[in-house]
Amino acid sequence: MADYTPSSIEPRWQRIWSERRCFEVPDLPERPRFYCLEMLPYPSGRIHMGHVRNYAIGDVMARFKVMRGFDVMHPMGWDSFGLPAENAAIQRGMHPKEWTESNITDMRGQLVRMGFAYGWSRELATHRPEYYRWNQWFFIQMFRRGLAYRSLRRVNWCPECATVLANEQVEAGVCWRCGTVVTQKELEQWFLRITRYAQELLDDLETMTGWPERVVTMQRNWIGRSEGAFVDFPVEGGAPLRVFTTRIDTIFGATFLALSPDHPVARDVMAGSSQATDVERFLQEHRNAPVGEKLSAEREKAGVFSGRYAVNPFTGSRIPIWIANFVLMEYGTGAIMGVPAHDDRDFEFATLYRLPIARVIATGDGTDPPLPFTTDEGRTIESGRFSGLPRGRARQAMIGWAEAHDFGQGSVQFRLKDWGISRQRYWGTPIPMIHCPACGVVPVAESDLPVLLPEDVLLTGKGGSPLQTSPTFAKVSCPTCGVAARRETDTMDTFMDSSWYFYRYLDPANTTAPYRPELARAWFPIDLYIGGITHAILHLMYARFFSMVMRDLGLGAPGEPVARLVCQGMVLKGGAAMSKSKGNVVAPDDMIEKYGADVTRLFVLFAAPPEKDLEWSESGIDGLHRFARRVWRIVDAHAAAVAGSPMCARPSGAAALELRRKAHQTLTRVTDDIDRRLHLNTAIAAVMELVNALYAFAPAEEGAEAMSGRPDEDRAVLGESLEILAVCLAPFAPHLASEAWELLGRKDLLATHKWPEADPAMLATATVTVVVQVNGKVRGRVEVPQGADEGSVLDAVRSDARLRGTVFPDGGGRIARTVYVPDKLLNVVIAA
RNA sequence: GCGAAAGUGGCGGAACUGGCAGACGCGCCGGACUUAGGAUCCGGUGGGGCAACCCAUGGGGGUUCGAAUCCCCCCUUUCGCACCA
Numbered sequence: 080m081a082d083y084t085p086s087s088i089e090p091r092w093q094r095i096w097s098e099r100r101c102f103e104v105p106d107l108p109e110r111p112r113f114y115c116l117e118m119l120p121y122p123s124g125r126i127h128m129g130h131v132r133n134y135a136i137g138d139v140m141a142r143f144k145v146m147r148g149f150d151v152m153h154p155m156g157w158d159s160f161g162l163p164a165e166n167a168a169i170q171r172g173m174h175p176k177e178w179t180e181s182n183i184t185d186m187r188g189q190l191v192r193m194g195f196a197y198g199w200s201r202e203l204a205t206h207r208p209e210y211y212r213w214n215q216w217f218f219i220q221m222f223r224r225g226l227a228y229r230s231l232r233r234v235n236w237c238p239e240c241a242t243v244l245a246n247e248q249v250e251a252g253v254c255w256r257c258g259t260v261v262t263q264k265e266l267e268q269w270f271l272r273i274t275r276y277a278q279e280l281l282d283d284l285e286t287m288t289g290w291p292e293r294v295v296t297m298q299r300n301w302i303g304r305s306e307g308a309f310v311d312f313p314v315e316g317g318a319p320l321r322v323f324t325t326r327i328d329t330i331f332g333a334t335f336l337a338l339s340p341d342h343p344v345a346r347d348v349m350a351g352s353s354q355a356t357d358v359e360r361f362l363q364e365h366r367n368a369p370v371g372e373k374l375s376a377e378r379e380k381a382g383v384f385s386g387r388y389a390v391n392p393f394t395g396s397r398i399p400i401w402i403a404n405f406v407l408m409e410y411g412t413g414a415i416m417g418v419p420a421h422d423d424r425d426f427e428f429a430t431l432y433r434l435p436i437a438r439v440i441a442t443g444d445g446t447d448p449p450l451p452f453t454t455d456e457g458r459t460i461e462s463g464r465f466s467g468l469p470r471g472r473a474r475q476a477m478i479g480w481a482e483a484h485d486f487g488q489g490s491v492q493f494r495l496k497d498w499g500i501s502r503q504r505y506w507g508t509p510i511p512m513i514h515c516p517a518c519g520v521v522p523v524a525e526s527d528l529p530v531l532l533p534e535d536v537l538l539t540g541k542g543g544s545p546l547q548t549s550p551t552f553a554k555v556s557c558p559t560c561g562v563a564a565r566r567e568t569d570t571m572d573t574f575m576d577s578s579w580y581f582y583r584y585l586d587p588a589n590t591t592a593p594y595r596p597e598l599a600r601a602w603f604p605i606d607l608y609i610g611g612i613t614h615a616i617l618h619l620m621y622a623r624f625f626s627m628v629m630r631d632l633g634l635g636a637p638g639e640p641v642a643r644l645v646c647q648g649m650v651l652k653g654g655a656a657m658s659k660s661k662g663n664v665v666a667p668d669d670m671i672e673k674y675g676a677d678v679t680r681l682f683v684l685f686a687a688p689p690e691k692d693l694e695w696s697e698s699g700i701d702g703l704h705r706f707a708r709r710v711w712r713i714v715d716a717h718a719a720a721v722a723g724s725p726m727c728a729r730p731s732g733a734a735a736l737e738l739r740r741k742a743h744q745t746l747t748r749v750t751d752d753i754d755r756r757l758h759l760n761t762a763i764a765a766v767m768e769l770v771n772a773l774y775a776f777a778p779a780e781e782g783a784e785a786m787s788g789r790p791d792e793d794r795a796v797l798g799e800s801l802e803i804l805a806v807c808l809a810p811f812a813p814h815l816a817s818e819a820w821e822l823l824g825r826k827d828l829l830a831t832h833k834w835p836e837a838d839p840a841m842l843a844t845a846t847v848t849v850v851v852q853v854n855g856k857v858r859g860r861v862e863v864p865q866g867a868d869e870g871s872v873l874d875a876v877r878s879d880a881r882l883r884g885t886v887f888p889d890g891g892g893r894i895a896r897t898v899y900v901p902d903k904l905l906n907v908v909i910a911a
Numbered sequence: 912g913c914g915a916a917a918g919u920g921g922c923g924g925a926a927c928u929g930g931c932a933g934a935c936g937c938g939c940c941g942g943a944c945u946u947a948g949g950a951u952c953c954g955g956u957g958g959g960g961c962a963a964c965c966c967a968u969g970g971g972g973g974u975u976c977g978a979a980u981c982c983c984c985c986c987u988u989u990c991g992c993a994c995c996a
Contacts, residue, residue: 293915297991300914305995324996337996378994410995417996423912424994494995612990685936686923690916692989699923702936705951712951751927761925764935771935780952850931855977857931881963898976904930908976 083711085675089814093191101830102141102196106586107601108150114602115141116581118610118618119156122182122204123163126189128650128657129611131667132683132693136647136759137609138195139684139810143753145196146809146834152602154584155190155197157183157204160211160573165506169540175506179206189668194676194813196830201584205576206506210583212529213593214575215511217625219522220632222512226272229520232499236264240541243503256540262367268501269510269569273624277302277493279638280623289643291690294615301616303494308478309412310487312336312389314400320344320389323411323492326421327481328473331462332439333416334429336389336400337382340365341408345385352386358402365404380405380428391416392486393463393477403428411492419451426451437461440470498621500572505538505545507570515557515564524558530566544568577618578625581605581640596635603635604642609689612646619644645757648692650683657695665695677812678704684811685763707815709770709779710808714801716779718822720786721798728838730792738776742800743841745769749807750834759811766807773800798823805829851876851886852906858885869899876905 096102117137120130141153157179164175171178183204190197203210221227235244239259243266253260273280281302284295307325314320320336338345340362352358361383382403389400405424406415419429419436429436440457441447459466459473468476481487501510509530511523523530533549546552546568557564579593585602586594610618622640629636649656652663670679681703687693730736745765752762777786777797786794801823808816809829820829843865849872851859859882861875876882886907887894898906 291916293991296915300992303992303995307996322996326996380994405994405996407995415996422996424996427994492995615991688924691924694923696923696937698937706936708951756927758925758927760923761935764925767935774952778952848931852930852977855930855975860931885963896976898930900930904977906930906976 081715083708083815085677085707085814086672088818089192089194089671089676092814092817093194095817095828096196096830097191097199099828100200101828102145102151102153103198103200104150104152106595106598108152110148110150112152112602112606113141113144113149114152114581114605114607115144116152116154116605116608118608118614119158119577119580120186121161121163122157122159122179122186124182124185126186126193126667128665128667128683128695131193131679132650133609133611133647134190134193134195135680135683136645136689136757137607138193138680139753139759140607140609140757142196142810142813142830143834145830146806146832147754148833152201152584153197154201154203155195155199156202156580156584157186157206158573158577158580159183159204159206160507160570160576162504162506164206165504165538165545166540168506168538174534175538176206179204179506192671192676193667193680196813201587203580203583203587205573205580208529208531209588209590210580211508211532211576213579213583214508214571215523215528215530216525216593217579217628218571218575219511219525219528221271221628222522224631226275226628228270228272229267230270230497231265232268232270233263234266234268235261237261242541242543266501266503268499269512270497270499271624273498273621274493274495276624276627277304277495279627280495280620283623283639287639290641291644291646294612294619294644294646297615298620301495301620304491305494306489306491308474308481308487308489310392310416310481312392312398312416313486314387314389315397317347317387318344319486320400320414321412322414322416323490324416326418326474327477327487328459328462328465328468328470329418329421329439330391330393330416330477331459331465332418332420332437333391333398334419334435334437335398335417337403337406337415337417337428338385338400339406339408339413340402340404342402342406342413345402354384354386357383358385361402378404380424380431382428382432384432392481392484399434401428401432409496410494421451421453423451423453498572498574498624500575501569502572503544504570505532505536507573508532508575509546510567510569510571512567513555513557513564514567515560515562517562518557518559521557521559527558532570544570546570574617574621578621579629581608581622582629582634582636593634596633599629599635599637604637604640607643607645608641609645609647611649615646645689647689648687650693650695652695654694670700674700674704675707675814677815678707681707681763681812684759686760688758688760706767706770707812709774710804710812710815710819712779713770713773713777714805714819714822716781717777717786717797717801718824721794721801722824724791724795724798726799727792727795728840730796732790732792734776735790735793735796738772738800739796739838740841740844741769741772742796742803743837745807746803746835746837747842750837753810762807763811766804766811769800769804769807773797773804776800803835806832806835847902849875849902850904851882852904853886854908855906858882865902867901869897869905872899872905873897 115137117134141151144151159179164179167173167178168175218227237244237254237259239257240254244254244261281304284299287295305325307323308327309321309323311319311321382401385400385402387400388397391398417425419425420438421440436450438450439459439461440452441460442457455470459468465473465476478489509532511530513521513523515521533552535549536545537548538545553566553568555564555566582594582599585598626636626640627638630638655661657664682700685703686699730739748765749762752758805816805819817829846862847865848860849863850857851861861879863872863875876886893909895908
């Protein structure tokens with residue numbers, strides 16, 4: 080008997096799958112299609128257990144659908160632009176491209192060794208010009224449609240390194256590299272107008288039933304739609320101030336206005352007033368506050384009186400204008416009306432600075448709750464002609480009044496902001512724009528794409544955009560008028576790269592278009608997309624946005640690219656995410672060496688359902704190793720004895736019939752668990768049960784000799800059951816399953832073998848066990864023919880000596896009623 | 912603070928539509944085979960009485976013939992957002 084040696088089995092099958100191109104699909108599907116996608120990795124150097132889990136889940140689905148006869152698009156690629164490559168370059172003097180390409184080679188090898196069924200001919204890497212030229216092309220299309228524009232934006236700035244910092248590079252308010260306190264600076268940046276699609280992005284969420292509820296909720300909150308109104312407050316001796324409010328029904332209680340310290344008129348409002356020096360000091364302090372602190376809700380409220388007054392357009396009363404640190408410039412208009420009686424924040428602020436508090440909402444039952452009263456109940460009071468209205472009616476009436484008198488209008492605001500894509504980084508897609516002194520900002524001619532990332536740059540981690548250090552890159556002549564002009568030296572946010580890559584897989588070699596639209600029409604939407612919950616908001620929002628834009632560009636994209644989304648949980652060790660800094664990393668390569676790829680796959684799939692976090696456990700993986708060896712031994716022991724046995728659909732022996740039932744029931748369970756429920760852990764549990772049943776029927780230790788003395792039908796059923804075992808295992812442990820298939824004498828490839836249908840006759844049993852309850856408590860069980868009616872079950876209960884006394888205490892006189900669920904349960908209710 | 916998800920044996924988890932709680936695996940206990948076992952196989956394993964029975968799915972209430980599952984309140988944990996006017 081040979082040992083189970085994954086180190087010799089696995090590479091052989093990997094070679095066969097690759098040589099026979101088992102997982103390559105035609106550009107246009109010829110059979111029913113299934114697009115199975117996993118989030119592409121950043122090529123950091125090594126795959127980790129999180130990747131293994133993510134890709135193992137996708138691989139089960141892809142392999143299963145291949146066997147079910149689908150044309151399965153199951154591609155893999157590399158999200159290969161990004162900061163780590165640049166840092167590696169700075170630290171080790173290696174070019175980012177060299178570092179990235181070498182990592183890709185290593186990681187591809189690791190994925191192959193895991194036995195994942197990718198169509199590698201479609202592999203892409205986003206740092207390659209043949210890919211990123213289409214980022215540039217999309218950018219230009221968006222620019223032409225007004226979807227890309229320039230604007231000032233505050234960025235994190237390290238004065239020591241003289242460089243822009245990404246949010247991740249700001250640690251507790253200081254520069255990650257040199258520890259200097261990070262300040263803010265305004266720079267001209269490129270933006271994509273995702274807000275144009277805000278309403279559609281929100282509306283579609285209602286229909287996205289294939290997405291996890293929590294992701295839908297997160298996206299809805301992120302879009303953050305609120306209905307309200309703009310109101311202009313006249314300012315004494317100045318231009319009116321516009322505020323946004325969702326609570327215009329409380330406007331009669333507005334006792335102050337508050338401006339964000341970042342509001343463009345904050346400085347002007349107080350010019351010449353007696354408060355000028357106080358305001359100046361306040362603004363100065365605000366500007367110097369560390370970035371992290373500035374946005375925190377726990378921050379103490381603070382403000383300063385501007386010295387000016389505005390007029391409430393509804394009441395005509397004079398109210399002070401304050402500048403307050405809790406007012407955000409980024410939302411609404413950067414100015415608010417303060418209604419302390421009906422807003423927690425305004426209340427806190429008014430209390431702090433002793434501003435008046437005026438109740439204008441009452442419940443009308445004489446038991447008005449204490450202020451601030453912020454719920455949506457009640458009616459207006461002290462609100463002039465609008466008094467006595469329910470909140471909703473008051474809002475309508477007041478907006479109408481403001482519109483009629485031309486000092487306000489109803490409006491919808493979104494929390495979602497336009498997407499700033501400029502990065503002052505090297506390792507990204509160059510933004511294909513040219514700054515011409517005569518024509519302004521113009522796009523590079525499409526025939527000149529791609530704008531190649533220059534090689535002759537200095538990477539120091541200091542200073543502005545690295546592309547500026549190239550002696551040749553920025554010098555260009557204007558594509559419109561020909562005069563000397565300057566090339567844009569910023570690069571794109573790498574989220575651009577990952578927003579549409581799943582379309583490029585369809586047509587990765589296309590040199591004249593990002594892809595052929597008819598291919599998108601044939602393959603989209605993606606049937607199953609699997610990835611980490613960390614991308615629930617940004618990546619998936621951008622991907623949806625891009626898909627809408629691509630649809631509107633006539634590229635055959637559906638508005639929503641992903642039909643079903645699965646977010647797998649994290650892989651933990653010792654209760655914490657595996658990370659280098661914690662030193663709790665388990666390397667997939669070590670696991671392959673120790674247990675093999677199949678066992679590693681089985682473990683990550685068995686230990687927890689896909690959506691839950693998975694706690695790594697060494698003894699847990701031992702259990703799966705044992706299981707794999709059990710499978711191996713039972714196949715190895717009986718393969719010779721069962722080879723060539725004809726099928727036996729209706730064995731006469733009880734044990735053989737029982738085994739055949741078990742095999743076909745397992746097939747049904749596994750099929751349903753994978754296809755409908757995506758409960759991969761219970762699918763594996765079902766296969767384990769089948770293996771246990773096989774051992775009970777024909778222990779491996781007795782081997783071929785014992786089987787040779789058994790009836791033909793035993794050998795036939797054993798052979799069939801072993802084949803079903805191989806089939807059921809094929810998506811999870813494909814190498815072991817393929818090897819078993821071959822041992823059993825099958826000449827075709829299991830990976831592309833047709834997934835069988837269970838024999839319906841084996842799914843039903845002649846008799847069923849019906850649970851007998853008294854008043855809902857289990858009192859026993861009876862065996863009855865399947866489909867038996869209530870009377871027969873009661874007869875069975877009466878003929879059971881033990882049950883009779885419990886169920887019919889005085890011959891049945893006190894039975895109030897019975898509840899019968901056919902083939903399942905009989906509940907006898909006995910009156911007290 | 913707001914929002915979402917989850918809470919089941921010693922552990923990971925199962926129980927699909929309200930119908931036998933604890934599938935499957937780990938661990939543990941016992942047995943077989945053995946010079947030996949950290950290999951393998953077989954059996955046992957929620958708790959209490961050790962028998963018929965009783966108790967048990969974070970806690971408390973409710974709906975129901977029947978609740979891990981549905982409803983209400985509370986507790987705990989995790990995640991997301993965090994002054995969004």
